[in-house]
Amino acid sequence: MPRLKIDNIAIDVPEGTTVLKAALSMGIQIPSMCYLEGCSNHPTCMVCMVRNNSNQQMLPSCATLATEGMDLASNDPEVFEARKEAIELLLSDHVGDCEAPCRVACPAYMDIPKMNRFIAKGEFDEALKVVKEEIALPGILGHICSAPCEKVCRRKDVDQAVSICLLKRISADEEEFFYLPIKKKNSGKKVAVIGSGPAGLAAAYHLVKDGHACEVFEQENRLGGSLIESLKNGELPENILTKEIEILKQFGLVFHTDKKIDKENWEQIKSDFNAVIIATGSVTEIGEELGLKTANAGVWINSDTFATEQTGIFATGSAIRVQKMAVKAVAMGKECAWSVDEFLRNGEGKATRRAFNSRFGTLRKEELSEYLKESVSDVRVEAKSVKGFTKEEAMQEAARCLHCDCRKVDNCKLRICADTHNADRRRFVFGERNSAVKYFDHESIVYEPEKCIKCGLCIEIAERHQEKTGLTNIGRGFTVKVAVPFHQSINKALTIAAKECAAACPTGALSLRSN
Structure with missing residues (x-):
């Protein structure tokens, strides 16, 4: 059994153990994105780096085997900075928003796209639960809010902004329903x-x-x-x-x-x-x-x-x-x-802190059709009553939302790592960005290739399930993309492994349609 040191702590591990697993057995958490238990370790993200103190070389811990006498550092400023740089390189060509522009612009940080999706399905009670997480007075703001969110709504680039304020109003104005959130345990204060x-x-x-x-x-x-x-x-x-x-x-x-x-x-x-x-x-x-x-x-x-x-x-x-x-x-x-x-x-007050948010800017003309794939072409609904929308009008208007937020906003590993490392998303951004594309021809998943970090997990999972077509890397160098070979549709490529691929994807590149 090789004996090694990580952060000056010695440990004996079985032959063939990776440094990542050795660290985990010691309670040392090393971030990783392209690693998944049961899959081959092909270090592509380089976020799991550690330093070999004997020669100062940075090593990917997910693919490096522990050897006798290793002396490694996993938690010092130099290692932290190396990981941060790797994350910033991944962000340099990441075309996707974590949070939709409307939510970022809302002073109360309300999850507007999520509210819209519930209203579009006629689930007004669930919509109100979303609103009340952030807003104490939704009925009042539904009448007097100046709606800064609507000023940045991407639907404006197609025709007119979604009527967010009126949608918020109807979620709170339903006479037969009001919602009291669950309280935390009584503090005695x-x-x-x-x-x-x-x-x-x-x-x-x-x-x-x-x-x-x-x-x-x-x-x-x-x-x-x-x-x-x-x-x-x-x-x-x-x-x-x-x-x-x-x-x-x-x-x-x-x-x-x-x-x-x-x-x-x-x-x-x-x-x-x-x-x-x-x-x-x-x-x-x-x-x-x-x-x-x-x-x-x-x-x-x-x-x-x-x-x-x-x-x-x-x-x-x-x-x-x-x-x-x-x-x-x-x-x-x-x-x-x-x-x-x-x-x-x-014993001490604390500032509110929002999580890292990737933002790629204004939609290009060619991207409008991509975002309309999960919306409707209807023009803005005008309420026929001074009281606001009817339920039917609200459902029709909410369906106009373009779903600009990421489907993995809470569990995207790239976002989590970027937040932990205080990454600068624009540090390595040079030249024109790629255009956002969305593939909706699969019954259960969505593929957004410009969010992909080329970890190869989906390719391996599809191969393990013996998918007839599967996925593969197409192109070379910086132009490589994960795609379906022979110009087939993703619906034919993933007939068995689609949901498993979506669960394994470390970003929002592959995600469930229902998210």
Whole structure:
């Protein structure tokens, strides 16, 4: 049994053991993309590299056998940088978005394409569950959101943007259904939210969802804060505001009206709660009265964590700076809640961080037809009622979505590795990118070759299942592509192994149609 060292820890392993498996047996996690248990190890991605300390050579751990006396490094800055460079090289010709442009543009980061797919199938209850993961007040925003998502919708390149705001509205306006998310285990912690506008309500909602008790204090005799102005100018129906607040009450929020917070009761509030969020709108005067540092006509905060200079006191929404977009206020409330949750659990606020997102830019003319393959050619649906879409209209409109997001957005190994290594997706991008292509002629999978990293796993799996046609590498060098030989369709190439190939694919190149 050869004896080797990895990160100065010695281990004996059976003859024929790869370095990757040796490391795994020691509890050392080495990232890999082209490796799959049961398949041949053909190192193509080079993400699993380790360094041989005897000669400083970088080795692919998935294909390198452990030998007597090896001394390897798997976790130091040089190895990390080598892996990062390998990931950035893979990203250099990766034509695909992780998240759709509409979701990236949404201040609240709502999963719009997923909502659209549920609505297109008539599953409005499931659509609302998706919305409520990120948005506390979907019914309200369905009427007054300025819809920045629609401004970047790729459907505009074909005809007109998808009516995302109206689709969000109908998911929340269904009279026979409302949804209360599952709460995390009760933390035993209490938070006071000062102000019942969109930022305050959103912060309270997400804190309750995270398992904390939350009480909202409003100095006026009714709830809503700046939303009351939307009632007065006719943008927001009274019954929608009433319904949303009633849902929040059923979810567990406690409300106090006619409760002004001033220097007389401020100390009591701070002592009664584990954290306090100031969400009262423009508060320069009140902030100074409560002893809070102010800046630029609002409460001063750490811009990453929403924390004021006083421990346990946070501020959000127009309390920091005037917010004209309700959806932005709702998003800020959610981000503040994230930080407060971290403070309550770990003693310090934390900035919201989004995962790595690959973006390839504007669709070319020749790519429009590729994206229309999983959409419909219908023009934008115009609601016949001032109340918004009927169910039938909503289903028809939602079907216009181009499904710009990746089908493996949560389990793409390339995205996970890029995120872990803080990769720069444009570091090695030179010249014109390839055009996106989508093959939909298979009943259960989709093939997008410009997301392929040429790992060869699908080729081997198809061969193992004795597919008559299968897949193969076509071309040489940088032009090589995984494709079906003899110009056959992928439907004929993969008659048995399609789903297994899709599961093995480390990116979204091969994926299930249903995703």
